[in-house]
Structure formats: structure tokens, C-alpha cells
Amino acid sequence: MKPGNKNSYNSLDTIDIDDKSFNFYSLSKAEKNGLDGISYLPKSLKVLLENLLRYEDGVTVSKKQIEAIQKWLEDRKSATEIAYRPARVLLQDYTGIPAVADLAAMREAVKEKNKDPKKINPLSAVDLVIDHSVQVDQSAKKNSFEKNVDIEFERNGERYSFLKWGQQAFDNFRIVPPGTGICHQVNLEYLSKVVWSESSGGKTYLFPDTLVGTDSHTTMVNGLSVLGWGVGGIEAEAGMLGQPISMLIPEVIGFEVKNKLPEGTTATDLVLTVVKILRDKGVVGKFVEFFGEGLKNLSLADRATIANMAPEYGATCGFFPIDDETLRYLRFSGRDEHIVKIVEKYAKEQGLWSSDNIKFTDKISLDMSTVVPTISGPKRPQDKVLLTDAASNFKKVFKETTKRNKNNVSKVNGTDFEIKDGSILIAAITSCTNTSNPNVLIGAGLLAKKAIEFGLKTKPWVKTSLAPGSQVVTDYLEKAGLNKYLDMLGFNLVGYGCTTCIGNSGPLKENIVSAIEKESIYAVSVLSGNRNFEGRISPHIKANYLASPPLVVAYALAGHMEIDLYKDPLGKDKNGKDIFLKDIWPSNKEIETTLADSLNANMFIKRYSNVSEGPVQWQKIKTEKTSIYNWDESSTYVKRPPFFDQLSDEPEGFKEIKDARPLLILGDMVTTDHISPAGSIQKESPTGEYFMKHQVLPKDYNSYGSRRGNHEVMMRGTFANIRIRNEMAPGTEGGFTKLHPEGKIMPVYDAVVEYKKRGTDLVVIGGKEYGTGSSRDWAAKGTKLLGVKVVIAESFERIHRSNLIGMGILPLQFIEGMDRKKLKFEGSELVTVLKIEKGINPSDKIDVEIKYLSGDIKRIKTLCRIDTKNELEYYKNGGILQFVLRNMM
Numbered sequence: 019m020k021p022g023n024k025n026s027y028n029s030l031d032t033i034d035i036d037d038k039s040f041n042f043y044s045l046s047k048a049e050k051n052g053l054d055g056i057s058y059l060p061k062s063l064k065v066l067l068e069n070l071l072r073y074e075d076g077v078t079v080s081k082k083q084i085e086a087i088q089k090w091l092e093d094r095k096s097a098t099e100i101a102y103r104p105a106r107v108l109l110q111d112y113t114g115i116p117a118v119a120d121l122a123a124m125r126e127a128v129k130e131k132n133k134d135p136k137k138i139n140p141l142s143a144v145d146l147v148i149d150h151s152v153q154v155d156q157s158a159k160k161n162s163f164e165k166n167v168d169i170e171f172e173r174n175g176e177r178y179s180f181l182k183w184g185q186q187a188f189d190n191f192r193i194v195p196p197g198t199g200i201c202h203q204v205n206l207e208y209l210s211k212v213v214w215s216e217s218s219g220g221k222t223y224l225f226p227d228t229l230v231g232t233d234s235h236t237t238m239v240n241g242l243s244v245l246g247w248g249v250g251g252i253e254a255e256a257g258m259l260g261q262p263i264s265m266l267i268p269e270v271i272g273f274e275v276k277n278k279l280p281e282g283t284t285a286t287d288l289v290l291t292v293v294k295i296l297r298d299k300g301v302v303g304k305f306v307e308f309f310g311e312g313l314k315n316l317s318l319a320d321r322a323t324i325a326n327m328a329p330e331y332g333a334t335c336g337f338f339p340i341d342d343e344t345l346r347y348l349r350f351s352g353r354d355e356h357i358v359k360i361v362e363k364y365a366k367e368q369g370l371w372s373s374d375n376i377k378f379t380d381k382i383s384l385d386m387s388t389v390v391p392t393i394s395g396p397k398r399p400q401d402k403v404l405l406t407d408a409a410s411n412f413k414k415v416f417k418e419t420t421k422r423n424k425n426n427v428s429k430v431n432g433t434d435f436e437i438k439d440g441s442i443l444i445a446a447i448t449s450c451t452n453t454s455n456p457n458v459l460i461g462a463g464l465l466a467k468k469a470i471e472f473g474l475k476t477k478p479w480v481k482t483s484l485a486p487g488s489q490v491v492t493d494y495l496e497k498a499g500l501n502k503y504l505d506m507l508g509f510n511l512v513g514y515g516c517t518t519c520i521g522n523s524g525p526l527k528e529n530i531v532s533a534i535e536k537e538s539i540y541a542v543s544v545l546s547g548n549r550n551f552e553g554r555i556s557p558h559i560k561a562n563y564l565a566s567p568p569l570v571v572a573y574a575l576a577g578h579m580e581i582d583l584y585k586d587p588l589g590k591d592k593n594g595k596d597i598f599l600k601d602i603w604p605s606n607k608e609i610e611t612t613l614a615d616s617l618n619a620n621m622f623i624k625r626y627s628n629v630s631e632g633p634v635q636w637q638k639i640k641t642e643k644t645s646i647y648n649w650d651e652s653s654t655y656v657k658r659p660p661f662f663d664q665l666s667d668e669p670e671g672f673k674e675i676k677d678a679r680p681l682l683i684l685g686d687m688v689t690t691d692h693i694s695p696a697g698s699i700q701k702e703s704p705t706g707e708y709f710m711k712h713q714v715l716p717k718d719y720n721s722y723g724s725r726r727g728n729h730e731v732m733m734r735g736t737f738a739n740i741r742i743r744n745e746m747a748p749g750t751e752g753g754f755t756k757l758h759p760e761g762k763i764m765p766v767y768d769a770v771v772e773y774k775k776r777g778t779d780l781v782v783i784g785g786k787e788y789g790t791g792s793s794r795d796w797a798a799k800g801t802k803l804l805g806v807k808v809v810i811a812e813s814f815e816r817i818h819r820s821n822l823i824g825m826g827i828l829p830l831q832f833i834e835g836m837d838r839k840k841l842k843f844e845g846s847e848l849v850t851v852l853k854i855e856k857g858i859n860p861s862d863k864i865d866v867e868i869k870y871l872s873g874d875i876k877r878i879k880t881l882c883r884i885d886t887k888n889e890l891e892y893y894k895n896g897g898i899l900q901f902v903l904r905n906m907m
Contacts (some may be wrong), residue, residue: 055091068225085266094377106230106477107145115727120251120661138259141259152170154481154523163512173720195636198632204487207488212340234817243344252798271305273306275311319347338479393569422439425439426439437530442542444542445545448516448545452567457613459495466506484509489514497616518547656728661897675781693801780807781810790818809822842869859890864882
């Protein structure tokens with residue numbers, strides 16, 4: 019960290035802690051010296067303000083930007099663009115591989131210009147946690163974990179070797195090896211400090227711990243009062259290389275929590291309720307900050323659960339203030355007492371300690387005593403379903419979706435059972451959202467114990483798994499003696515990673531798949547995750563529900579979504595008596611007592627004492643020690659990315675977009691999963707054909723997520739989700755389009771190849787909230803490589819909009835009530851963005867001309883969703899990394 023050379027509000031001060039003096043930029047001094055009223059700012063905006071005071075240099079950060087945060091208090095909103103520099107960057111391996119590949123390719127581009135390639139080097143701390151690659155190949159066995167680790171290393175050897183090369187090639191770059199945990203839980207339990215310290219010019223500075231991460235659930239750490247959110251990999255790479263994040267000062271919605279959760283409810287029920295409330299409110303692009311007397315009744319783990327799902331409610335972040343619970347958690351998770359003292363004194367001095375005298379843009383409140391058991395599905399996290407209505411709601415959804423009045427039934431070969439529409443085939447305790455919360459994991463263990471004691475069993479068609487986000491989880495489950503009961507129900511440890519929630523649910527048994535396909539069974543999964551988008555969990559599962567870990571276990575016992583957990587028995591005890599969910603549901607007191615006896619700080623200290631060592635398979639990986647990567651041309655995992663090939667010295671400027679053909683016309687809530695799937699690769703697809711040419715067998719396909727270092731695979735996988743529906747190709751499902759003017763239906767990638775031969779520009783037309791979901795840079799990178807020049811949608815989700823600009827793609831938004839249906843888009847139209855070659859400005863109204871097959875021509879106005887001047891520079895340069903590279907050279 020190098021502070022700016024300006025100090026307009028004379029805010030630099032010192033603070034003494036444990037007989038040591040620290041420098042810091044004091045908000046109270048700044049208030050006395052001209053920034054009147056800033057003590058009433060939301061805590062999250064105070065973090066941004068401190069950042070601007072610290073980095074004020076008159077160039078990237080001006081006095082005007084600082085004043086704009088004070089003026090925010092007048093209208094509680096602002097149109098001012100600020101330059102924000104987070105302290106660090108968090109990567110996971112799915113996004114980390116392409117990030118390291120881009121940096122390696124940038125080094126080559128710099129070398130080709132006869133400059134020093136080591137200029138391409140992270141300037142801030144970067145942590146990459148390998149957590150997305152483990153799959154549930156083996157489950158419900160004693161050795162499932164060991165087997166899955168072996169398969170993981172065998173499958174991902176090339177990728178892991180590449181990451182090990184990156185660790186030695188780049189400074190400030192640390193890798194947390196496979197098998198440690200999920201990046202967000204490792205961040206919460208170990209990496210985060212709440213208050214960061216760095217030395218510069220012989221002085222040590224204190225400042226709020228802040229970060230961006232290449233995973234949308236980076237927001238989880240907001241529960242620990244660390245301001246962080248997800249960005250695309252390309253934006254993170256620019257941040258690593260010293261480029262500030264350009265952002266508008268956000269609106270901040272205050273979310274007041276009152277009272278406490280009633281008996282029988284969990285943090286999962288609470289967060290699914292919060293998601294629904296905030297989605298209905300509309301908080302895309304806004305900060306949400308939690309306050310109120312109910313905070314004292316939320317553990318740090320509960321707060322982290324709520325903060326984790328900010329992408330699901332659409333906010334940039336869901337921030338919690340620092341209070342006694344923050345300090346308790348820091349001590350509880352084994353943090354040094356000196357750090358705890360720093361956090362307390364700094365937070366109180368800076369006005370970051372919890373208080374209610376805050377001015378928000380708007381407020382909303384929730385009485386937590388009204389929360390009831392809840393699940394969410396079958397397609398979106400915000401599709402809240404009360405547990406009391408779950409069975410009837412499923413029947414309704416099933417009937418509407420399939421148009422069937424009764425369930426199809428299919429005998430499973432080699433067994434004495436059958437499956438039918440609504441059968442639960444996957445029950446997974448998984449994901450950072452809930453496995454970070456000891457209460458719900460202990461709750462699941464106690465429920466399993468009672469179920470076993472009553473003689474209940476998991477239904478034989480359910481694939482069960484336990485994939486916690488931290489090794490500490492299995493430590494406290496073992497100490498409590500609950501792991502053996504989970505094992506007896508098939509919830510054996512399968513790995514420490516994202517698994518089912520990211521789509522790494524692994525294969526279903528062949529006889530189960532045959533039974534599904536034979537009768538087109540409408541199968542179900544239940545998982546304790548945060549994402550349940552179409553086609554994400556498994557290609558064979560049509561409906562996916564999010565639920566708390568105890569409910570995941572209960573549904574594994576039930577085996578079918580039409581079972582009413584309130585009224586129907588889960589099975590019979592040894593005496594033939596019906597056993598209901600209420601008979602095995604643990605009380606809050608049981609959970610709290612068990613937790614107090616089984617979890618302690620030493621567990622965290624022990625598990626994180628040698629965090630960089632990793633399993634023996636990781637230690638055995640050897641790599642070449644060079645600053646320039648030696649690309650293996652035969653690799654199907656890691657290829658030199660093409661984004662910096664033949665980079666000109668001057669920006670590309672504004673290029674004509676004329677007579678562009680629609681490639682896809684898409685509906686509302688198209689997710690980044692739809693655009694760039696992370697899960698399984700289909701044999702009958704352009705990617706399957708590519709693998710066939712390269713002699714890769716189907717058993718070695720791995721997943722799209724693991725192949726993100728290979729642009730050839732990712733191009734072919736763009737818009738290839740098996741559940742995407744292109745309105746240009748009615749009657750199809752999956753990655754198909756209609757080639758024009760021929761009108762021929764074909765895979766999207768094959769159409770692109772033909773359009774490229776013809777020199778045809780391409781456009782994608784979308785509905786509301788285009789690009790919702792994961793911070794998936796490949797959703798923008800793939801779109802770019804397919805030749806799409808512009809995306810026109812009714813609205814954009816925050817991260818994907820910035821990713822499109824970061825790849826030099828123009829996002830335009832329909833206005834004046836216009837949309838694809840009113841314009842009667844069919845796909846045969848020609849679209850021209852008028853006069854773009856003459857230049858545009860942020861938030862301009864831009865004319866678009868549509869030529870119809872009939873000869874009719876319509877002109878409409880659209881809103882340019884390039885929102886800031888910095889973003890405009892990225893677009894003119896063909897992307898953010900090209901902009902950074904030209905500046906560095």
C-alpha cells in the first residue's frame with residue numbers, strides 16, 4: 019500500500035495499541051476539518067470514504083470524489099464515479115486458472131514489445147483457494163473422501179501444475195491447496211483480519227480489511243464486517259495490477275432486524291426469507307446494511323449466511339457492522355489477541371462500531387420471530403416456498419411444467435425399488451452458505467442421530483453427500499460424536515469444496531439414469547446450497563430445492579417431494595409406530611449445548627497452522643521455475659489465451675456495428691450458468707466433437723468449470739447450457755440457434771463459425787436481469803470470442819454488465835417500455851447501432867435501427883449501460899486488460 023500524496027482534510031492521525039503506534043486516516047478528524055455530517059454515513063460508505071482519504075492523489079482520487087460521499091447524505095444517492103482500491107483479491111480455481119493464464123499471456127505480450135515482463139505482477143495480496151474442482155464421484159462410503167481426492171488430482175494434474183507455476187512466478191500470490199475448504203469459509207475463518215495493516219515509507223498504517231473476489235459469494239465475509247463483493251476475473255486481474263475499481267457511489271438500503279428466530283427455525287430459513295424480501299424490493303447495484311436490536315441475536319455464522327447470499331438478493335453486498343459478536347468470533351476462531359484489540363479500538367475510533375444513528379437511502383425491516391421453516395425452488399434462490407406448502411407447491415409446479423396429471427413411474431434395474439416423478443435423487447449437505455454455520459451442521463447431525471435411534475433409513479435411490487467448507491466442520495462433528503450417525507445415513511465426507519452447489523454432483527448410478535430416461539422422470543435434488551438454476555446441479559435433475567442441512571437429511575429420509583413433512587411420516591420405528599419430522603427435529607437448546615461442548619478455538623488454530631502445505635498429492639507436483647510460462651500445445655486444459663494477440667499500441671476506439679444478426683433471443687433471468695455452464699460436458703455437442711478430435715474420452719471430459727483455461731472449450735460451451743431456451747429456435751432446448759438467412763437450426767457454435775466466414779456482426783437480445791448469478795467472466799469472454807458486439811436487454815445484473823464492458827462488448831438497455839416482444843424479434847432481423855463509430859458517452863441514449871425481413875425498419879432509443887468514464891476507456895480499448903496493458907507499456 020502506498021498512500022496518496024494529498025491530504026485535503028488533514029485526516030492523517032496516529033493511534034496507540036499495545037504500546038505500538040499506528041498511522042490511520044481518521045474520519046472524525048476529516049469531519050472536523052470540513053466533511054460535516056459524515057458520522058451519519060452508513061458503515062459501508064465510511065469504509066469507501068476512508069479508502070478515498072487514504073489514496074487521495076489528485077489524479078485517480080480527487081477531492082471532488084471525497085466531497086461526493088459527504089454530499090451523498092443530501093439525497094442518499096449519487097451519480098459520482100469514485101476510484102476504489104480494495105486491500106486484497108480472493109480467487110477460486112475455476113476463475114483463478116483463466117486469471118493466471120491471462121497474466122501469463124500479458125507477460126508474453128509485454129516481452130514481445132521489448133519491455134520487462136515482470137511488470138505484470140500483482141501489486142496487492144492475492145489468495146487463490148482451490149475448492150471448485152472436487153466432484154462427488156464416490157459417495158456414501160467410508161473411503162469416499164480419499165477416493166474423490168485421488169480422482170481430483172488425477173483429473174486436474176495439468177491445472178494444478180499450472181497454478182503451482184503461477185505461485186512461484188508471481189509475487190504477492192499465495193495458493194491454498196485442494197482439500198482445505200471453500201474459499202469463502204477459509205476467508206472467514208482464517209484470511210480476514212477485519213482491520214488490515216501494511217507498512218509504507220517506514221510507517222505502519224491501519225485501515226479496514228477490504229477485498230474483491232472472483233466468486234459472487236465473496237460477500238460472505240461482509241458478515242465479519244469486511245467489505246467485499248464479487249467481480250469478474252478480468253476486473254480482478256486489473257485490480258491486481260494496480261487499476262482502481264471504477265464505481266458509482268451506491269445507494270445503501272438499511273435492513274433492520276428485530277427480535278430473534280423462533281424455535282425450530284434455522285439461519286437458512288432466515289436467509290431465504292431475506293432473499294425474497296430484498297428481491298421484491300429491488301436492490302441490484304445497491305449496498306444493503308443490516309442494523310437493529312436483533313443483531314445481538316444473530317451469531318457471526320448467521321450473519322455470514324445472510325451476507326453470503328447477497329448475489330441471490332441482487333445486492334452488491336450485505337454488510338454487518340463491527341460489534342461484540344465480531345470480537346467474540348475473532349477470538350473463537352483462533353485470531354491473535356493483538357488483532358482483536360486493534361479491531362475494537364480502530365472500529366470505535368473510526369465510527370465503524372455498531373450504532374443506529376445512520377442515514378440510509380431507504381429502510382426495510384424484518385421481525386425475525388415471524389420466520390418459519392422455508393425451502394426455495396425449483397429453479398431460483400428467490401423462489402421461496404414455506405415448508406408447510408412444499409408438497410402442494412411441488413405438485414402444482416410439476417403439473418404446470420410437465421402438463422402431466424399423474425406421476426410417471428420407472429423400475430430401477432437390479433433393485434427392488436422404483437422411482438417416479440418427484441423422487442429425490444440427490445440430497446447434498448454442501449456449499450459455503452450453510453456449511454460455515456455450526457448450528458445447522460450440528461442440527462443435521464442431531465437429526466441424523468435421532469433418525470438412526472428410531473430405525474429410520476435413507477431411501478435407496480437418494481445419492482447423499484457431505485462436503486463441508488472447512489476441515490473444522492468434521493472436527494466438531496467428530497468431537498460431538500455425530501459424524502457416525504450422518505455416515506450411517508450415507509452423508510459420509512466426500513470432500514472439502516463446492517461440489518453439488520457448483521454442479522460437481524458427480525454421476526448418478528447408471529441404472530438410476532436409465533430409469534430416468536426410460537420414463538422421462540421429473541427428478542429432484544435437495545441441497546444446502548445457494549444456487550439451484552436450471553441444468554446446474556445435474557443434467558438428469560429437473561427440479562432443485564435449497565434447504566437447511568437438517569432438512570436435507572429429512573428429505574433424504576422422505577425420498578420424495580410430495581411427502582408433507584408436517585403431516586406425513588418419514589418411516590416407522592422398530593415397533594411399527596409412525597415417526598414424523600417433529601419427532602427427530604432437535605431443539606435449539608440441544609444444538610447450543612452440543613456446540614458449546616464440541617467446538618473450540620484450538621480446532622481453528624490447528625487446522626490453519628500449515629494451510630499452504632496441502633495433501634501429499636499436492637506436495638508431489640513439480641513445476642518449472644520460470645517467469646514466462648512454457649505453453650504445452652497439446653494440452654486440452656491450459657492454452658495461451660488469444661485476447662492479447664497482435665495488440666496495437668493505440669486503442670481500438672469506436673467501431674461500427676452494422677447489420678448484426680441476432681445469435682440468441684432470450685427471456686428473463688438468463689443466468690451466467692445459462693451463458694457459460696460450469697457443469698458436465700455433453701458428448702453430442704461442439705465441445706464433444708472438439709474432444710473427439712483431440713482423443714479425449716468422455717470419462718475424461720471433466721467439467722466446463724475445470725476447462726476454463728482452454729478458450730477453445732469455453733467458446734464451444736458458451737450458450738450451451740442444456741436448459742437454455744433460444745426463442746429463435748422454438749421447440750429446442752439447449753445451445754441451438756437458427757442460421758439466417760437460411761433459417762437452418764444448428765448448434766450456436768456451428769452458426770458462429772459460419773457467420774465468421776461471412777464477416778457478420780452478432781447481437782444477443784435479452785429480457786430482464788440478464789446475466790444474473792455467478793461472477794463468471796467466461797460468460798463475457800465466451801460471448802466476445804463468439805463475435806457478439808452488443809447485448810441488448812431489458813436490464814442487466816451488476817457483475818455481468820461490467821464483465822461485458824471489460825471484454826469490449828457494448829451493453830444497451832431497452833427503454834420507454836420497449837422489449838423484444840413488442841419489437842416482435844424473431845431472429846431474421848438486421849440490427850445496426852447508429853453512429854456509434856462517431857463516439858459515445860456514459861449513459862447516452864443510443865439509437866438502434868432494426869430491419870425486418872418484410873422490409874420494415876424501426877428505430878428505437880436504448881440506454882448505454884457504460885456507466886462511468888473509466889468503463890468507457892475500457893470499451894474503447896477493447897477491454898479492461900487491454901487498457902491496463904497499454905498503460906503499462
